[in-house]
Amino acid sequence: MPAFSAAWWDVSLDPSVRADSHAAERRDATNQPFVNPPTDDGRLGLTYERYLHLDRLLDAQEPASRVPDERVFVLTHQLFELAFKQILFDLGVIVRTFESLLAMDDDAFRRLALAPLPRAADADGPEPFWRPALTAAARVRHIVRRILPAVMPLMGRGDDDDVLFSTLEFGLFRAFLTPSSGFQAASLRLIQRALGKTPALALDLYPGDVFGHNYTGCPVGHVAPGSPLILGEGYARAFPPDGSDEARVAAFDAVAHAVLTRLAPLADGLPTPPPTPRLSDPDAERLVARFRATLGPDADEAPVHRFAAELSDAAAAENRRRDALAPARVGAQALLARAPRSCLAFVLDRIVAADVALHAPDGDSFLTVHRKTVRQHVPDGSGTGGGGMPYLVTSQRFLFPLFPALVAYADLAAMLSEDAAERW
Numbered sequence: 001m002p003a004f005s006a007a008w009w010d011v012s013l014d015p016s017v018r019a020d021s022h023a024a025e026r027r028d029a030t031n032q033p034f035v036n037p038p039t040d041d042g043r044l045g046l047t048y049e050r051y052l053h054l055d056r057l058l059d060a061q062e063p064a065s066r067v068p069d070e071r072v073f074v075l076t077h078q079l080f081e082l083a084f085k086q087i088l089f090d091l092g093v094i095v096r097t098f099e100s101l102l103a104m105d106d107d108a109f110r111r112l113a114l115a116p117l118p119r120a121a122d123a124d125g126p127e128p129f130w131r132p133a134l135t136a137a138a139r140v141r142h143i144v145r146r147i148l149p150a151v152m153p154l155m156g157r158g159d160d161d162d163v164l165f166s167t168l169e170f171g172l173f174r175a176f177l178t179p180s181s182g183f184q185a186a187s188l189r190l191i192q193r194a195l196g197k198t199p200a201l202a203l204d205l206y207p208g209d210v211f212g213h214n215y216t217g218c219p220v221g222h223v224a225p226g227s228p229l230i231l232g233e234g235y236a237r238a239f240p241p242d243g244s245d246e247a248r249v250a251a252f253d254a255v256a257h258a259v260l261t262r263l264a265p266l267a268d269g270l271p272t273p274p275p276t277p278r279l280s281d282p283d284a285e286r287l288v289a290r291f292r293a294t295l296g297p298d299a300d301e302a303p304v305h306r307f308a309a310e311l312s313d314a315a316a317a318e319n320r321r322r323d324a325l326a327p328a329r330v331g332a333q334a335l336l337a338r339a340p341r342s343c344l345a346f347v348l349d350r351i352v353a354a355d356v357a358l359h360a361p362d363g364d365s366f367l368t369v370h371r372k373t374v375r376q377h378v379p380d381g382s383g384t385g386g387g388g389m390p391y392l393v394t395s396q397r398f399l400f401p402l403f404p405a406l407v408a409y410a411d412l413a414a415m416l417s418e419d420a421a422e423r424w
């Protein structure tokens with residue numbers, strides 16, 4: 001079942017529909033507005049409370065304990081879920097924009113794919129076709145870069161600072177939450193799939209005994225972060241059915257590369273770009289070595305061999321995909337040479353930056369800030385889901401960086417910039 005209601009996705013990217021206030025309003029079969037229909041005597045009766053469904057939103061918290069600090073624990077996770085929902089929506093807007101671009105004839109495609117960003121003084125603003133995608137991409141980066149790290153300190157700042165959230169109080173209710181874990185955050189998994197990380201979610205990396213014990217009654221060995229055993233009822237959200245709006249979001253990386261591929265003919269006369277970076281053997285070996293290290297010196301080698309074989313297959317498949325992206329690479333070269341300050345490049349740059357801000361092993365990325373929080377509040381590094389700190393280090397440092405978003409574009413764009421992190 002798709003994750004979000006049909007109403008959530010009921011948007012139009014057609015500038016003429018958006019500009020017509022009657023056409024833009026959502027209406028039912030009898031032509032009445034879904035929200036704020038006039039009453040029989042013609043008055044409008046919508047309230048703040050009803051528009052925002054505060055009855056449901058504010059009643060959706062059920063703490064497991066009487067410990068006061070648990071309330072902020074619930075709300076913080078819910079704030080993250082709302083932020084993830086907005087990110088998914090914004091990625092969906094960009095995907096739809098790309099899809100309509102791809103459906104155009106060559107002339108219209110080129111005109112819009114190369115459409116420049118307006119100058120600040122240009123009162124007309126950007127090309128209306130691009131407006132929703134531009135704000136969506138800017139928002140995705142802003143949410144990931146600014147909002148998520150700003151909200152996380154409600155769970156403590158991870159530097160021996162318990163001012164905002166008490167480790168001792170956390171210890172009073174944490175055990176009630178087993179085996180649930182942020183590890184089951186399906187919306188984040190869908191975001192990660194949109195950002196090219198589907199193969200990472202299929203690797204049996206996570207020690208699944210706690211999940212196996214609690215959800216199936218029998219311990220299992222290592223399982224994949226995207227396994228139905230782990231995601232439970234969230235599985236359909238992370239792996240939505242074909243044809244759903246959410247499945248279109250999951251295809252983000254592929255659709256963006258298709259747009260770049262279509263730009264390849266514009267590279268005539270430009271030097272051939274360096275090949276798309278491949279997943280290297282040393283990268284894979286480091287991940288396997290890390291997997292072995294988390295098992296300890298006396299562990300059986302069989303799971304390590306299994307994992308190494310699985311990774312080798314995944315890496316081969318990923319490298320075949322990257323080789324097939326050669327035309328997208330040429331298209332990326334064309335875009336960056338012919339229209340580096342285009343709406344399209346603006347959007348792609350922001351998604352690349354958002355991927356870094358979510359996953360980067362260093363700095364202030366969400367996963368780093370999260371890991372500091374875990375270190376602060378869980379001195380033994382254990383997780384309610386069972387993987388704990390060793391898993392978090394493995395996935396952030398050794399796994400996710402192997403599968404960057406927009407792989408045929410990101411490093412070329414970075415090369416254009418003196419400050420490789422960002423172009424504008």
Ligand code: HEM
Pocket residue numbers: 076077080081152155170180181182183184185188225367370373374377378381382383384385386387388389391392395396
């Ligand atoms: C006191 C606060 C928190 C603690 C102690 C904590 C602890 C952990 C631990 C130990 C894990 C590893 C999985 C496991 O073994 O259960 C984990 C994973 C995760 N947590 Fe948290 N967490 C906290 C807050 C949050 C918040 C606010 C979010 C926001 C959504 C979150 C999202 C996640 C995600 C997405 C993962 C999986 C990460 C990955 O696969 O790379 N956590 N958490």
